Amino acid sequence: MADTPTLRERARSAARAEIAATAVRLFAEHGFEATTVDQIAAAVGISRRSFFHYFGSKEDVVLGDTDALGETVRAALEARPPEESAWTAIREAFKELRRRAGSEKEQLILAGIHDQAPSLRARHLEKHLRWQELLAPEIQRRLGLPPSPDPDPRALAFVAAALACLDAAVDAWYRSGGTDDIERLFTDAVATLRD
Amino acid sequence: MADTPTLRERARSAARAEIAATAVRLFAEHGFEATTVDQIAAAVGISRRSFFHYFGSKEDVVLGDTDALGETVRAALEARPPEESAWTAIREAFKELRRRAGSEKEQLILAGIHDQAPSLRARHLEKHLRWQELLAPEIQRRLGLPPSPDPDPRALAFVAAALACLDAAVDAWYRSGGTDDIERLFTDAVATLRD
């Protein structure tokens, strides 16, 4: 799992991070759609083609490594005490996301970029769709549903609903300028579903 | 609301329907991504440019008129008895969607196209994002939450969760080849969230 990263891999990570930082700055300045890949590449000092070796798409720069992050959440979910309820376990697993995220200021900037670009929102939701498949089996277990080759739709719906609560919480947090308490927003949203 | 449609408007609708039918046939035959707009236009006998006068994007052909459909659901939701619970009201409002949809066979084909194209899934979720805003105020009322200029995040989360249950139900229905009962899948998914 935790292979020692080689020099190459570390260099690659560093390059990715630098590209992302520059790109986010440009996005914040001029808007996501108005910033072209050529501009990002030029600002970093690489070719347009190289940009696409580091990121599969312009959206990927802002979205981070979907798969890796999804795996992190899955691991956190599986590490929760086995008897914990599905809702509690997933809420605690989501906290891992915040631990991985940057500073509050960075997150607000990202949320702002996110907010103004429909294509980004779409990709964000697509990312959640992949997480859904990833987290569903463990949730299925915790819901007491029998295991199945394809995930049970009830487990999928559960995960999707949890992610929806998370998104609603993050969005409200962003709109409050970072003053609201995300934990509380999330818990309240969940409570509202279950009333 | 129900302005008498002019001849032009009817002609336009008919043209849209014909383009959509042809496009869906091509998508089903060769796949969504593999079918280009030029091919659709050629098959219908119009220019590529005209295609984009009828549909804003390739995805739009499959997605239908998002705004109109969203309005329909909103109207159905508001027409439910005022004292009905939020869950019951939204479940009943969703039934309106099925009433507007085509035959079962058509729906299965659409679901299949949907299933294999990530960009379509993304747009579909984006569509739901817009519905979220549309349906949230009425749900907010039914949840007993005070009205607010921006929708309450709890109401948004509620609507998103309901849409997630709907998607999970439709998806499971598609995977069962149309044999499962969508109503039941939806109800079960909701029950699982609330347990």
Next chain:
DNA sequence: GCAGACTCTTGCACTGAGTGCAAGACCCTG
């Protein structure tokens, strides 16, 4: 019936994302 307005359609030219390929630069190892 006809002139003028209005919309529909089309072609053209353009931007911008994303991909495949192949050549050269770079770097690590034997």
Next chain:
DNA sequence: CAGGGTCTTGCACTCAGTGCAAGAGTCTGC
């Protein structure tokens, strides 16, 4: 220093989507 690997780059291409302006068709009032 020679060899193999990866990294970077340029080039050429596809495809979605847009703005514009000119022509074709249609509907109106006179």
